[in-house]
Amino acid sequence: MDRISGYSQVSEIIPFDYSQPFLLFPVRHHSPVCSWQLIRAIKEYQPDVILIEGPENANDMIGVLTDERTKLPAAFYYYYKDRKKFISDEAEDYKCYYPFIYTSPEYNALKTAAAMGIEARFIDLPYSEILITTAENKGLRSNKDKHSYTDDSRLIYSKFCKKLCEKTDLRTFEEFWEKYFEIEGLRLSVQDFVQQMYTYCIISRNDETEDDLAADGTLARENHMALRIKEALKDNKKVLAVTGGFHSLGLYELLKSDNIQKEKLHKLSQKDEGCFPVAYSYEAADALSGYASGIQRPYFYDCVMNKLIHCDDPAGVYSDTVLDLLIGTVRACDKHDIPVSMADASAAQSMMSGLAALRGCHECGLYELEDAITSSFIKGEKTISSALPIDIMHKLATGDKTGHIGDINHVSPLIADFEEQCKRFRLKIKTVTPNKTEVSLFTTANGMELSRFFHRMVFLGTDFAQRTKGPDLHRRKDRSRVREEWVYKKVPATDVALIDHTADGFTIEEACRTCASRTLRHEKHCDVAAHILVDCFQMGLELSDDDKACAENILNSDGDFFSVGRGLRHFITLMELQQLYNTEFSAAENCAKRCMTRIITALPDMASVKDDHIAECAAIMYAMQKAVTDGFREYRQDYENALLSLCGKSDKDPFVYGTALGILYAFDPHRRKLAEQAMSSYLKGDRNVQIQGAEFLHGLFNAARDIIMTDDSFIRMTDTLICGLDYDDFIEILPSMKLAFSCFTPYEIQQTATAVAKLYDADSAELLVEKPINERLYSFGGEIDKEIVKLLSEEEKP
């Protein structure tokens, strides 16, 4: 408070006087009232130049934004590749958006300047310089998925804001802002409004220390902006600077004291830094979408702005817009089969007006509407399902439209590549309904290329295409299919996702490669790494040497048997399909070998694996068996030794034990004795041990079906097992027994039946097929039954 306590009026701290050569106009990003007052100020002040807060490397793009054909929401997309390691040794890529909607004061300043023939330009540091001057985890380098240049969090989340909300009995800062700035601000003169903004912004900034301001790059940015303003003042008589209100005091003090530092910007190549305009969506522009980029419910405020621009008197604009939204909500509720009557709508309208009067607002706002819907539309307890009308209203107020960039010479390189590829493959991307296409994988080169393109789009998370049929290599299903069926449609999210990946490369292939490499770099689990490699295989991307080394490192460091085992199964699949897909994928073989080495040593410890991992353990054992049989013969001896070692463990799971003995028998039929001994020891055990025999047979028969065919010893032992159990125990083992015999072919079942029949001197056909009942005999039985009932009922009569 020290800086402001000595003044009675805020105008004493920062003057706002049209007679001065320099005016500083404070704004909140995406605020309609700021835009409306700013347009008035520009018309009244008639500046020679308008300087706007925004990275100055976007100055060439201003024309694209103000182009009549451009429809908002749109954004400037900035990216920076830190190859020269100015930011950190990690040499990471950075990106951020500078979104514009029709309520954005910056957009309205540019548009008004263009209409009045006034020069307008951005004056902030280039994006790269902002990053370089920002400390780690601060500002645009904070730990978020998505960054916005128009981050207003400091205006919104200050201690001052909390106190304001408490003092005014308002629930949130947004409600406070709407009531006291958006609605009441329309009744003020430009000067009074600006003074009110200054008051608010100066007190908000008062919470910040110099260290905080330096850490997030604010001081460096303000110094640069002050330099640009000073330069403009040399050449122009009237200069208007439009900046976020948070910077007002800092800028004014710098200019007043003339304590502006000289600066030296870094030299960067055009490849490392860039900016281009992109279409944006209202959903992404909403401050609730994950980062504080201005205002909430942007479409609602855009509607307010539209009315403000086209009317002479702002009175009633909010009430009208809120009423439109109420009617829209009623209609949308009707579409969702939510019963809302006109009486409810009328009650909501009365509630809004009543609340506005009670709260001392001149007009209803979004929060009065929300309260009115809560009160009038929700019948019963407010729960997630009953509060649907509120969700509908929120959705309508947020908006779902996507903007459009009028000048097609400035589209994102990835979008350009996407459109080119769609043209090449003759994909329809201007339709509103989904399109279906069938891709032959192996008959033409074009088919494989198209499949790879679709897989790449899926990998980038574009929501563009979805495979409905075809080989699923991740789950190892339908591998024999030679065609894929894809359903595709270009949706707003496609552009957004492609833009998001711009920093990853200028072509879709390059972006996929970068993404895959990055994911591999951050991955620690072998199965996930293998999953990425399957993706790369499907996308037709061969791994670089670095990626291969990275994958091998993951395999070496992953100590989870199952993760490595799952990886092995993926790698074996890839090895098998290389030839069919006509793809060189040498990484698969190396990785599979490394997996084998890792899990062979760990295999004996799987003897007493937990119940929920038994099936997977067996699947991995089969995969290892397949690997040593088909290709990796050098591992066979080690594998057999590991299986023998597993069999020698004392506390073994019967299913895993059976599987191990089955595989050993498959390698060498002389080991049949081992399996027989094991089964007979189960039979000699107590009741619990005998029951385990069923699981043992399940594992054994799954791994070596033919063991039952060579002689009748296993049939006899199975018979002994079943006959030795009482009814309840038999019911307990029945599922395992059924599964044990489910792997046999019909011929093998016939053979088994013959052997069992021989055991009991019976006919095998009798065991497999029950004799049909004679139809005449059946009907005769029915008649006898009826007669008995008749006789009995006659006897009962008195």
Next chain:
Amino acid sequence: MTNEYIKPPVEIRYKNELDALKSVDIGKKPENWVLSPKAVRTFILGGIIKTADGKMQIKRKFYGNDALVERCIITLAGNRGLMLVGEPGTAKTMLSELLSAACCGISTNTVQGTAGTTEDMIKYSWNYAMLLSKGPCREALVSAPLLIGMEQGIFARFEEITRTPAEIQDSLISVMSDQILNIPELENEGLVFAKQGFNIIGTANTRDKGVNEMSGALKRRFNFETVEPVRDVRLEKEIIIREAQDLAKTGHIDQPIDTDAAELLAVTYHELREGVTSEGTKLEKPNAVMSTAEAVSVFYQTMSSAYYYGDGKTDLKELTQNLLGAVCKENKDDLEKLKSYFRIAVKEKSASEGGIWTEYLDTAKYLK
């Protein structure tokens, strides 16, 4: 006068505040209202007013959701009834009393809904002696809260509406639609038109919603407001202290409030209700109602016990035993959940904060 009753009605308990607000109220009032909507808001949510005698602090009486109170006031000024729903112990009845007292000057025009509530208890009945001697006439008519409300232009409060049979609830529909009550026995004089200011405030708790679900037709005639439990521990502590002070005053218990014990209880109730400790450990929620009203009751019992049987200091052993009685009412599992709360949450707090939490942990042995 307030000391004569166990629980004086709101209009008597807060007479000074209501009079003061009335004297300075210059806001527009709906017909027949005692105070303007703004003054009603101030009465319920508190504030400072300037009277002829200087500034006067109006106490906040309802905590939690200010917007809900504002919506209630506007609903009552319109043509729809107000239905307050929520878990037991969330101050629905108190809010309805406050609204009635502030808007109409009277909070006692009430029907208490039960399974045995009949239409007579809601609308009107007859003085049978007079009915026999004079026949059906106005003198023989005994007005029930709905008729009283319609004739006097005041609110009729209908407590626990979902406990009454559905056909009885539906008898409100015609009155709420047409604002007319027909008494056929009085023939030409039998039409009673509701005076300006009449409205209905209903309450229903969500745990009983399955007992007698309201018909869609009746629901359409009400605006619903869901009163949520207090989610802020600090606020819950304040409520416990304030309510316990009031109860102590009424019960002539001259004893200072132990704020540390109040905080302890507020934290216990809050964490058990939310199913998570302030440290983020997940807990099993008891089936019992963990309302602030219950917490106040537990705290007041502990205070009374200390006043009459002890040395006036809050005994945590008593507090724990009273808590046990409040939580373990219907379900045996709740005892295990309470024990588990002590084992996990109280132990954790005892290790990190010590002091009163360690004493509290020692009382876990009484949970049986």
